[in-house]
Amino acid sequence: MPVDPFAELLRQLRREAERSQDEQADAINTVSGRATVTRREVSRYENGENVPTNHTLGHIAVACGVPVESILREAKAARARRRRRGDREGEDPDDMKRRTLLGGAIVGATAAAEPWGRLAYALNKGARIDPESASVLIDHAAGLHLDELSESARSLQNRVESHLDAITAALPRAGEHERALTIAAGETAALAGWVAWDLGEHDKAAAYYRVTSECAKEAGHPPLRALALGYASYGATSPAGALEMLSQAAQDVRGHGNATAAAWALGRYAEEAAQAGDGAGAHRALEKARFAYDFANHTSEQAWVRFVTPYRMDSLALSVYGELKSQELTVTADSAVDRLGGELPDSGVVVLGDLASALLRGGDVDRGVYVARQFAAATASKPNTMGRQRAQGIAGWLPDTERELADHLRAFAS
Numbered sequence: 001m002p003v004d005p006f007a008e009l010l011r012q013l014r015r016e017a018e019r020s021q022d023e024q025a026d027a028i029n030t031v032s033g034r035a036t037v038t039r040r041e042v043s044r045y046e047n048g049e050n051v052p053t054n055h056t057l058g059h060i061a062v063a064c065g066v067p068v069e070s071i072l073r074e075a076k077a078a079r080a081r082r083r084r085r086g087d088r089e090g091e092d093p094d095d096m097k098r099r100t101l102l103g104g105a106i107v108g109a110t111a112a113a114e115p116w117g118r119l120a121y122a123l124n125k126g127a128r129i130d131p132e133s134a135s136v137l138i139d140h141a142a143g144l145h146l147d148e149l150s151e152s153a154r155s156l157q158n159r160v161e162s163h164l165d166a167i168t169a170a171l172p173r174a175g176e177h178e179r180a181l182t183i184a185a186g187e188t189a190a191l192a193g194w195v196a197w198d199l200g201e202h203d204k205a206a207a208y209y210r211v212t213s214e215c216a217k218e219a220g221h222p223p224l225r226a227l228a229l230g231y232a233s234y235g236a237t238s239p240a241g242a243l244e245m246l247s248q249a250a251q252d253v254r255g256h257g258n259a260t261a262a263a264w265a266l267g268r269y270a271e272e273a274a275q276a277g278d279g280a281g282a283h284r285a286l287e288k289a290r291f292a293y294d295f296a297n298h299t300s301e302q303a304w305v306r307f308v309t310p311y312r313m314d315s316l317a318l319s320v321y322g323e324l325k326s327q328e329l330t331v332t333a334d335s336a337v338d339r340l341g342g343e344l345p346d347s348g349v350v351v352l353g354d355l356a357s358a359l360l361r362g363g364d365v366d367r368g369v370y371v372a373r374q375f376a377a378a379t380a381s382k383p384n385t386m387g388r389q390r391a392q393g394i395a396g397w398l399p400d401t402e403r404e405l406a407d408h409l410r411a412f413a414s
Contacts, residue, residue: 270284365399
């Protein structure tokens with residue numbers, strides 16, 4: 001029996017996107033926001049056993065970067081063929097013509113071997129996508145930043161890169177949504193870089209950050225560059241390099257609607273300045289960060305600053321004061337403990353790590369050990385690079401009676 005032309009078209013779209021059937025299912029689910037399509041279902045579509053619903057076809061079109069109307073037209077023809085009897089003679093010439101036209105619209109995903117390369121390629125293109133599809137892609141990009149608060153890098157990486165592929169495929173047809181989708185693509189690329197860095201894939205992370213900055217330039221949206229610089233600063237090869245990045249990031253988020261991002265950039269600058277031994281610069285930057293945060297609302301500004309909770313601001317201050325051995329350390333630690341109470345914040349690994357270190361450095365050993373145990377539990381549920389960086393220092397401050405905990409933290413850090 002001849003291969004159904006629509007099934008072959010779906011197979012061609014997937015191959016043009018350089019995806020396996022598992023990856024195609026992930027890409028479709030990323031667009032829909034629900035895990036409803038499996039590799040087996042993709043196989044059934046490509047073997048002609050089933051024609052996807054129009055709803056699913058819309059998600060396939062967005063994931064592969066082709067016009068929804070064209071793929072729906074092809075599906076309609078496929079369903080008509082399935083209803084007809086005696087269609088064994090071969091393919092209708094009109095079917096071949098439609099497939100050729102649709103095949104000519106396929107772009108983007110074959111441009112490079114990696115998601116950041118495909119995104120860079122797509123920035124130079126232009127076309128149309130419907131408002132609903134654009135909204136789905138933009139909202140899901142924001143949702144991934146929220147998921148990062150509670151998920152590990154390993155569990156998140158595939159979904160982030162799949163979504164970056166989906167937006168990249170849609171960008172050549174963005175039309176009036178081009179700027180918004182470019183910003184969403186940059187935010188997703190930055191998150192992909194952060195996840196890659198957390199997994200030790202530093203070259204990959206740098207590539208994602210570069211293309212995030214390209215998106216910022218293309219969209220005329222400086223806060224997006226600030227996001228890339230803020231993430232990249234954690235992996236800077238020197239304190240001077242980190243300070244330069246964070247100084248630019250702080251400049252990029254000046255203005256209305258960016259108060260939380262400004263507080264983060266300035267707080268990070270203070271942290272790096274303290275580590276570089278610039279006490280005066282660190283204190284100035286920290287005061288500016290706190291002032292900016294007075295005007296911030298981390299729950300209603302960019303999704304990527306949602307982690308900058310009051311707990312995280314406490315954590316930045318504790319990191320600065322601990323590094324400088326400032327007299328404010330004990331008072332700030334007391335305040336942080338009171339604010340934290342019995343609740344573990346979303347950014348718990350970093351917050352608890354800085355708090356445990358501050359309490360132990362300040363001589364409050366009992367509370368320091370207690371929080372260190374909370375920190376150890378948090379690292380077990382969400383292991384990450386920033387937690388490992390803090391674990392080694394905490395282990396060194398623990399009393400001799402807590403050798404087991406210290407050994408556990410050193411093992412985690414190694």
